[in-house]
Each structure stands twice: as structure tokens, then as C-alpha cells.
Amino acid sequence: MIETKNKQSMFDTVIKQFDQTADLIGLNPNIRKILRITNNEIIVHFPVKMDNGEVEIFTGYRVQHNNALGPYKGGLRYHPTVDVDAAKALAMWMTWKTSLAGLPYGGAKGGIKIDPRNYSLSELERITRRFTYALGENIGPEHDIPAPDVNTNAQTMAWIADTYMSTKSTSERSQSQHVVTGKPIGSGGLEGRDRATGYGVFLNIKLLCNQRGRNLRNQKFIVQGFGNVGYWASKFLIEEGATLIAVQDAHATLFNPQGISVEDLFEHSKPRNGSIAGFTAAEEIPADEFFGLDCDILIPAALGNQITEENAFQVRASIVAEGANGPTNAEGEQILLDRGITIIPDILCNSGGVIGSYFEWLQNRNGELWQMDEVMEKLEKKITQVFMNVSREVEKREIDWRTAAYIIAVTRIETAYTQRGIFP
Ligand code: NAD
Numbered sequence: 001m002i003e004t005k006n007k008q009s010m011f012d013t014v015i016k017q018f019d020q021t022a023d024l025i026g027l028n029p030n031i032r033k034i035l036r037i038t039n040n041e042i043i044v045h046f047p048v049k050m051d052n053g054e055v056e057i058f059t060g061y062r063v064q065h066n067n068a069l070g071p072y073k074g075g076l077r078y079h080p081t082v083d084v085d086a087a088k089a090l091a092m093w094m095t096w097k098t099s100l101a102g103l104p105y106g107g108a109k110g111g112i113k114i115d116p117r118n119y120s121l122s123e124l125e126r127i128t129r130r131f132t133y134a135l136g137e138n139i140g141p142e143h144d145i146p147a148p149d150v151n152t153n154a155q156t157m158a159w160i161a162d163t164y165m166s167t168k169s170t171s172e173r174s175q176s177q178h179v180v181t182g183k184p185i186g187s188g189g190l191e192g193r194d195r196a197t198g199y200g201v202f203l204n205i206k207l208l209c210n211q212r213g214r215n216l217r218n219q220k221f222i223v224q225g226f227g228n229v230g231y232w233a234s235k236f237l238i239e240e241g242a243t244l245i246a247v248q249d250a251h252a253t254l255f256n257p258q259g260i261s262v263e264d265l266f267e268h269s270k271p272r273n274g275s276i277a278g279f280t281a282a283e284e285i286p287a288d289e290f291f292g293l294d295c296d297i298l299i300p301a302a303l304g305n306q307i308t309e310e311n312a313f314q315v316r317a318s319i320v321a322e323g324a325n326g327p328t329n330a331e332g333e334q335i336l337l338d339r340g341i342t343i344i345p346d347i348l349c350n351s352g353g354v355i356g357s358y359f360e361w362l363q364n365r366n367g368e369l370w371q372m373d374e375v376m377e378k379l380e381k382k383i384t385q386v387f388m389n390v391s392r393e394v395e396k397r398e399i400d401w402r403t404a405a406y407i408i409a410v411t412r413i414e415t416a417y418t419q420r421g422i423f424p
Contacts, residue, residue: 009329010089010304016330018092021406031417035095035410038088040064042110044134048126050119060112060131062138062146065091067106068416071142073098073354075149076156077111078124081303087111089304093325094354096409097347101386103358108144116151117273125159132163139164141178141365147357148182148228150303154194157183178364181357190360192375198232199376200352200383201323204344205233205297206240207387208319217241220295222317224248225302226269226276229323229350233299234262242297247282248290249302251275255293256282291315300327307332315341322346337400345402347409348390355382 015036022032042062047055061084064072074094087109095107112131116124132139139146148157157180164179183189192199209216219242223230226249234244243259252275254260260282268279277284291298291307292314300306301323307315312328312335320336321344322328328336328343336343356379363370393404 010326011085013305013326013329014089014092017402017406018096018410021403021410024403025407025411025414027410027414028418030422031414034417034422035066035413038063038065038091039067040138041084041088042135042138043084044131046130046134048123048130050123058112058114058127058131060110060134061087062110062135062144063087063091063108064138064144065107065109066095066413068413068420069099069106070104071106071140072108072144073103073105073357074108074110074146076146076152076160077109077149078114078116078151078156079111079303080113080115082111082113086304090325093347095413096406097351098354099412100347100390100405100409101351101355101358101382102412103354105145105354105358108146109149110146111149111152124156128156128159129163132160133167136167139179141176141361145178145357145361146180147353150227153228154182154184154189157181157189158187161187178361181360183360188360188364190356190363190375191370191372192379193356193360194228195232195236196356196375196379197229197323197350197353198234199236199379200355201229201233201299201301201321201349202236202240203352203380203383204349204387205237205299205319205321207384207391208342208344211391214296215241219243219297220245221297221299222246222248222290222293222295223299223301223323224290224306224327225300225324226265227274227301229353230299230301231262231266233301233321233323237297238262245295246285246290246293247276248287249274249276252277252279253285253287253290254279254282255285255289297321300324303327305329307336309335312336313339315339318342319344322349325350333402343401345405348386348401348405351386352379352383355379 044060090109091107098105160180165173165176177188246255291311295317297319298317299321304326307328309331312332325346390405
């Protein structure tokens with residue numbers, strides 16, 4: 001397991017990225033002031049009764065960065081590293097991501113500072129429901145719409161939706177289903193939302209390889225994080241012939257130069273709470289050897305601040321596809337760029353998730369039911385469009401992919417502010 005660095009630097013990273021873009025495009029100084037801060041930072045402390053009858057107090061967060069383009073949107077994470085600074089950084093990234101994708105959303109993020117492995121399923125249900133209740137009107141289907149993130153899933157979203165809807169009058173209840181996205185199919189969820197983020201990571205890699213005349217069949221890749229994003233991205237890449245040679249999660253680092261079967265590894269991890277440790281069809285290697293493995297594509301799909309000035313010089317992949325949010329800090333990024341490595345930035349690479357969430361939100365809002373093939377087709381079209389927009393900007397300005405993506409995202413928000421002005 002790689003120790004994550006302090007969260008403050010995730011916020012440093014996003015601010016550096018934003019300032020660099022603002023300088024480059026000569027962003028209106030007043031709009032710069034607005035976008036450098038987060039609109040609301042909500043912290044709630046709430047009690048929950050544990051299985052043994054004792055009461056424990058939990059701390060939950062929701063940071064709403066900006067809603068110039070529409071309701072706040074972003075995931076909820078259950079992890080010991082969750083705090084205001086981490087949520088601020090992640091909320092800002094959501095604002096850029098939704099703007100880049102051309103969605104009618106702003107950005108938010110939040111979660112609870114816990115290690116969910118220490119709680120039973122029924123305790124997690126009570127924690128989630130009480131957190132939802134504590135957030136109250138700070139979330140809402142037309143105001144702030146959470147989604148799954150690290151250690152939260154469709155079940156977590158079902159509990160949130162049910163709790164939120166239960167606090168509404170009968171007539172309002174059925175209109176509130178889209179208060180969260182990423183719900184189970186039987187509870188208003190979207191066919192294909194589970195794979196949307198990983199599919200987007202895969203598609204971005206495929207599009208970039210196509211541009212460079214590289215066939216996925218000859219590509220070796222490594223993945224950090226074998227959760228929702230890491231699993232699905234690997235599955236789609238392998239289906240197109242790429243070879244997964246190493247996987248790292250919070251418990252182990254596995255290596256097999258002949259290839260690792262994503263399905264065998266998934267089956268192995270299922271009864272182990274998602275842990276890949278103990279998988280015998282690959283060799284377990286020291287965690288600090290992971291980034292230096294010889295491969296074509298590296299997919300960080302776990303936490304932030306994983307590629308830094310301490311290990312960026314080891315990376316041997318020529319493409320880094322950011323499945324996670326903020327996996328590369330500013331210093332790490334500069335080293336990668338100086339070495340000619342292309343980074344597909346998080347706000348582009350993992351945007352399939354929020355695009356899928358947008359489809360789910362529309363489905364609920366319009367009382368429709370979309371089929372899997374329809375969803376996947378729409379996803380492909382939208383992700384390809386966003387990729388091409390960024391690609392054109394890269395060529396036009398001869399800049400790296402993150403800067404190009406930021407320019408598009410920030411310019412769209414600037415236009416909205418310029419047209420509307422500042423109230424009053
Ligand atoms: P998840 O909880 O399903 O999986 C997280 C994985 O990361 C697990 O395999 C875990 O063992 C591993 N991990 C945790 N700490 C680690 C460490 N220190 N070193 C190595 N591995 C570690 O989470 P997810 O939904 O797959 O999210 C992963 C990343 O993708 C996060 O950064 C998240 O913000 C981002 N993301 C997720 C979505 C989504 O739709 N789920 C969308 C966009 C971005």
C-alpha cells in the first residue's frame with residue numbers, strides 16, 4: 001500500500017492548475033476571485049447507534065464549489081482521509097469536469113471520515129441514513145446531487161435516496177428520486193452507470209492510441225486501484241486485446257508479465273471485501289516497485305497524490321490515464337511532461353462517470369427508462385466529443401492535455417458569468 005500524502009497538497013494542486021490556466025487565458029480578475037473559493041463548506045457531526053448499543057459520533061462533509069452552470073454535482077467518499085481540504089479540492093475538480101463535459105452542473109464533493117471496514121453493513125446503513133438526514137436541505141435533486149465515490153456504491157445511494165425521500169411529503173416524494181445518481185437499477189438507477197467511469201477511461205485511452213497509430217492489442221498496462229474504476233477500465237481494455245500486467249490496491253501489488261485475468265482477480269477479491277491480496281496467479285511485489293514497471297499505459301484509479309516528485313521519474317509508461325481524481329501533483333506532472341509522457345487528465349479521463357450520472361438524472365427527471373445499448377451509445381458519443389474538443393485545443397495551442405482541458409472548462413464558466421453579471 002502506498003501512503004497517501006497530506007490532503008492539503010491536493011488543494012494546492014488544483015489551485016496551481018487553475019491559476020496557471022487563469023494566467024494563460026487572461027481570466028477576468030473578478031471571476032478568478034469567485035472561482036478560487038468554494039461557495040459552501042458544510043460540516044455535520046451526527047450520532048449513530050452501533051450494533052453493541054453504544055453511540056458513536058461521526059463527522060461528515062459536503063463542499064459546494066460553484067453552481068454557475070447548474071446544480072452542484074459530485075461524489076461522496078467514505079475514507080479516513082476525508083476532510084474539508086480534500087473535499088474542497090475534489091469539489092473544484094468536479095466544477096471543471098462538468099463544465100468541460102458541457103453538462104448543466106456545478107461541482108461539489110463530500111463524504112464521511114471513516115474506515116468503512118470497521119463497521120457492519122447495518123451500521124453503515126444507519127451511518128449513511130443519519131448523514132443524509134444531517135445534510136437535510138443542503139442536498140436536493142435540483143440543488144446538489146451526490147453520487148458514489150471511494151468506498152461508496154449503488155447500495156449507499158439507495159439508502160440516501162430512500163432517507164431523503166422519506167423526509168418529503170407524499171406528493172414530493174416521487175419527484176425526489178434524482179437526489180442522487182449511481183442508484184441500483186431497481187431503484188431508479190441507470191443501466192450501465194456502474195461501468196460508465198471505467199468505460200470512459202478505456203475510451204479515452206483508445207482514442208489517444210488511435211490518434212497515434214497504436215493498436216490496443218500491443219499495449220501493456222498497469223492499474224492502481226481495483227475498485228469500480230480500475231476494474232471496469234481493465235475489463236474494457238482487455239476485451240480489446242490489451243494486457244494487464246500489474247495491479248495495486250490498498251493491500252497488495254501483483255505482477256504477472258504474461259497478463260492477469262481481470263475476471264479471475266475480481267472473483268478472488270469479492271469474498272475479501274475487494275482486496276486483491278493472496279491472488280496466486282500473479283507474483284506479489286513490493287508496493288514501491290509498481291510505478292517503475294515496464295508498460296505502455298499507467299492508470300492510477302485509487303486516491304489522489306500518488307504520482308509525485310518522489311516517484312514520477314520512475315514511470316515508464318508513455319501514457320498516464322487518470323482514472324482517479326488528482327492522482328498526479330503539480331511537481332509530479334512537470335516531471336512526466338518533461339519526460340514526454342502524455343497525461344490524460346482526470347477531468348477528461350474519468351468524466352464518463354458524471355456523464356452517466358447526468359443520463360440517470362435525466363431519466364429520473366423525465367420518468368423514462370433507458371436501455372443499456374442506448375446508454376453506452378450516448379456515452380461513447382459524448383465522451384468522444386469531449387475528447388476531440390480537448391484534442392483540438394492541444395493541437396491549436398501546442399500545450400499539454402490538462403492545460404487544454406482547463407482552458408475549455410474555465411472559459412465556459414467565464415462566459416456564463418460575463419453574460420449574467422454578478423448579483424446584485
Ligand atoms: P472504489 O472504492 O471502488 O475503489 C478504490 C480502490 O483503490 C480499491 O481497490 C482500494 O483498495 C484502492 N486503494 C485505496 N487506497 C489505496 C492506496 N493507498 N494505494 C493503492 N490502492 C488504494 O473507488 P472508485 O469508485 O473506483 O474510485 C477510484 C478513484 O476514481 C477515486 O479517485 C474517485 O474519486 C475516482 N472516480 C470515481 C468515479 C466513480 O464513478 N466511481 C468517477 C470519477 C472518478
